[in-house]
Amino acid sequence: MKSIVTQLLQDALANLPELADVIAGISVEATIERTRDASHGDFASNVAMRLAKAAGVNPREIAANIVAQLPDGDQVDKVEIAGPGFINFYLSAAAFHNELRTMLDQGGCYGRQEARKKPRILLEFVSANPTGPLHVGHGRHAAFGATVGNLLEATGYPVEREYYVNDAGRQMDILGVSVWLRWLETQGTKIPFPEAGYRGAYICDIASAIDTGGIAVVSAERLTDGLPDGDQELVIEALIAKAKDVLGADGFDQIRQQSLESIRADIEDDLAEFGVTFNHWYSEQSLTTSNRIDDALAVLKERGMLYEKDGATWFRATDFGDEKDRVVVRENGNKTYFASDIAYHFDKRERGFDHLIDILGADHHGYVTRVQGGLAAMGYAADDLEVELMQFVALYRGNERMQMSTRSGEFDTLRKLRAEVGNDAARFFYVSRSNDQHLDFDLDVAKSESNDNPVYYIQYAHARIASVFRQLEERSLKQDAVKGRENLALLTEPQEKALMTTLSRYPEVIELAANNRAPQHLVHYLRDVANDFHTYYNAHAFIVDDDKLRDARLVLITAAKIVIANGLSILGVSAPETM
């Protein structure tokens, strides 16, 4: 509906050539907003105040000139100039009725924008290391990323979701050796389990299911022979070396890959149950096997962005705002994680994605600049990469804060959380606050207060509407939708006006939430819709004897049902017919 006001204002401004110069610098649409208070009309524009300074004229005077040029029409009842120079628009009932009809006509598509070709967006999120099950922190990333993806799609952007699988490096060796040791335990070889290994019970599960075809059992004596004392990192290192020695590189790799794939598949399964799916599972290993890292480094070298110092190869990160230059190839010849990260983001651009969004933990903020620098160094724009940082989730059970450490195995999994509070409540709770706000997730509260969770409040509104139509059927009545649409003028109660107004905001809320990567706007909006509906429900009966009024009211609550269902769908929350 905002477009009605935008159009009116633009038409009026076009008739004021003396303002042409000053208006060029601002977006007319950005000056228009919903009013907080109904006494200020439905929409207000501060355009006159924005223009006043540059034009050197009193804002109220400009406002008066603009209002005088507004074209006539049946969309607006009246326009007022208020306060320091606001232009307040009171839209006509007919304008709201039109919008209601649009909701019914478009149904599940209401609030969605037309598909566009550009920019193609690659949204990367979760990307948890495949060394154990997802925990509750990852759940926040999953819910947030999935919802942002839905919002971007709803606003027309072509978006693909990607999970970067960190399946290279030392942690994979630690995973492999952890599984190997657990497997040996099943064969009767038992040594004290290394503290630096992965100690979760899931390692035992993998070990007992693994295909070790032909691998010999070794004795505990041979395992412990020559192990260093003390430093647990050295112990695990020695065990890895021993595993490679005993099993051969290929044999060890076989265990490693099976373990990795087992965990990765479990993560994929977990997320799918949570309603979170990906277009791509991108393997870090594949960067090496396809020489993408070398290719990227070659590009950097060619552009003069690399230099040698102390036997290592450095990237000139300081040229791109980083506080120090960064090593990409170590003295020992190994490439750093940063090198593969540059190559990975370069590859994303090379695959044809125009805009890259990474959703990362807040602890990654330090490396945003340098990855952006890597992109810039290779000829792309630094701001092709947008990073949304997620603050941490602190998990509580009552007053006790749970520690989350994958290696220790003492953590609460996303699975457990979903089982306890349900997918709907979890998805909703995770995105109900801003990503840069810490999230305290108290499992006891989430369980004990689950009936007070706003998600049920919203779902209940949807179910209640469905129930009204069941009730209609029980009374052997039928809705005449055509008659309802013709009689929307009968909807004159304040609760009806309030609900219509709130419903009509939906497309604007979707756009706002998408543009700001801020799902919580949608969450709060849906609560408002539900509140307006419940208030209406309590104030008036829908199934009344007057069939014209009845049909009109049924049109209104049908529109409410559509908006709630559409919004919940974007949040990945179900819209039940009964509760």
Next chain:
RNA sequence: GCGCCCGUAGCUCAGUUGGAUAGAGCACCAGAUUCCUAAUCUGGGGGCCAGAGGUUCGAAUCCUCUCGGGCGCGCCA
């Protein structure tokens, strides 16, 4: 020490890119149903928007500083 984020009602948090009188939920108090689901509704109390300056018609929002909290500053991944 340097950098990023945060500080709003007793608690948990919103606050529409700088707008008009600061908003919800929970908790507390008082009410509402012969009728479509009471998982509901109505009303009430509750605030130095951490603090101090600045920018301007106008600041919770932007800038500077101070205080308090979280996180990060590897030839780790």
